[in-house]
Amino acid sequence: xxxxxTHNLLACHVKGCDSNNxxxxxxxxxxxxxxxxxxxxxxxxxxxxxxxxxxxxxARQLGDVSxxxxxxxxxxxxxxxxxxxHHVLLEIxxxxxxMICPNCKHVYRIQSGIPNMxxxxxxxxxR
Amino acid sequence: xxxxxxxxxxxxxYGDEEAKKYTSNTRNQEIQAQMTDRALELLSLPPGPAMLLxxxxxxxxxxxxxxxxxxxxxxxxxxxSMLEVALEREVEGDLFLQDIGQGFGFRPGSFDGAISxxxxxxxxxxxxxxxxxxxxxxxxxxxxTLHASLSNGSKAVFQFYPQNDxxxxxxxxVALKAGFTGGLVVDYPNSKKAKKYFLCLFVGGxxxxxGRQQQ
Ligand SMILES: [Zn+2]
Numbered sequence: 647x648x649x650x651x652t653h654n655l656l657a658c659h660v661k662g663c664d665s666n667n668x669x670x671x672x673x674x675x676x677x678x679x680x681x682x683x684x685x686x687x688x689x690x691x692x693x694x695x696x697x698x699x700x701x702x703x704x705a706r707q708l709g710d711v712s713x714x715x716x717x718x719x720x721x722x723x724x725x726x727x728x729x730x731x732h733h734v735l736l737e738i739x740x741x742x743x744x745m746i747c748p749n750c751k752h753v754y755r756i757q758s759g760i761p762n763m764x765x766x767x768x769x770x771x772x773r
Numbered sequence: 774x775x776x777x778x779x780x781x782x783x784x785x786x787y788g789d790e791e792a793k794k795y796t797s798n799t800r801n802q803e804i805q806a807q808m809t810d811r812a813l814e815l816l817s818l819p820p821g822p823a824m825l826l827x828x829x830x831x832x833x834x835x836x837x838x839x840x841x842x843x844x845x846x847x848x849x850x851x852x853x854s855m856l857e858v859a860l861e862r863e864v865e866g867d868l869f870l871q872d873i874g875q876g877f878g879f880r881p882g883s884f885d886g887a888i889s890x891x892x893x894x895x896x897x898x899x900x901x902x903x904x905x906x907x908x909x910x911x912x913x914x915x916x917x918t919l920h921a922s923l924s925n926g927s928k929a930v931f932q933f934y935p936q937n938d939x940x941x942x943x944x945x946x947v948a949l950k951a952g953f954t955g956g957l958v959v960d961y962p963n964s965k966k967a968k969k970y971f972l973c974l975f976v977g978g979x980x981x982x983x984g985r986q987q988q
Binding site: 647649656687688691692695758761762763 | 823849851853867869877879903904
């Protein structure tokens with residue numbers, strides 16, 4: 647399962663690909679919605695980690711337009727907002743498709759919900 | 774006693790059959806659960822749900838315990854067969870097919886902590902014909918990118934089976950160079966059978982067993 651919560655943390659890790667490598671662009675994404683328990687406490691704690699614009703853009707790529715361009719100031723007490731955030735972060739599962747790096751164009755294939763993050767030898771950073 | 778990491782790389786060793794066998798074995802489940810509980814104890818997370826990374830998540834045996842504790846987790850593993858079993862078991866975490874020796878691409882501060890059960894020793898068994906795949910290069914990429922992806926004040930706890938003292942020194946040395954502090958916790962040091970090694974690493978200079986504020 648690739649959910650937007652994880653996608654929002656993920657940048658490209660190909661050797662030398664250090665800028666404009668986030669967020670990865672979804673391509674041919676097949677989405678499945680799976681309900682999961684709402685946990686406001688988790689969302690409030692996780693919120694500061696989010697890159698908001700990337701989240702909104704990526705959700706729109708997947709056909710969900712429920713999030714506002716900028717988060718409300720009362721984000722930690724606004725239940726309607728938190729419920730929408732819960733759905734976008736934790737209930738939209740990308741099952742098939744790819745994530746493509748906007749910089750180096752590396753394609754991370756997603757099959758049965760599992761993205762292949764393995765790099766070829768020449769893409770691995772040297773030490 | 775033959776060690777699985779000497780027989781074949783993990784993605785080969787844990788093929789379809791071995792992955793199912795390993796997961797359905799109740800003794801393995803019990804040991805895995807015990808070690809996960811202990812790792813969580815050593816992780817000493819602040820109260821409340823956290824975002825965690827399970828390094829070498831396998832079929833999700835540890836992940837289930839993280840679920841029960843109310844945490845959200847991401848699991849990475851190099852063995853597709855293990856991940857397939859995890860899918861069949863409908864674990865809650867997001868799963869990644871990943872070679873941890875190639876490093877992570879997670880944004881800085883992504884996770885509130887990391888656990889890893891019986892994985893670290895595999896990292897030291899790489900083929901050494903290429904400079905990018907020596908154990909040192911693999912450990913360096915792993916610890917450097919892991920350190921970056923953990924939030925300040927967080928910890929990473931690894932249960933592992935070191936082959937010898939040299940291997941412990943190598944692992945510790947690379948981890949400290951990557952910016953971690955911390956050390957080794959040995960449970961049941963005098964029991965040959967029950968003895969367990971936990972490498973406990975800290976981000977941001979907190980001290981084992983002490984509060985976050987102390988340096
Ligand atoms: Zn890239």
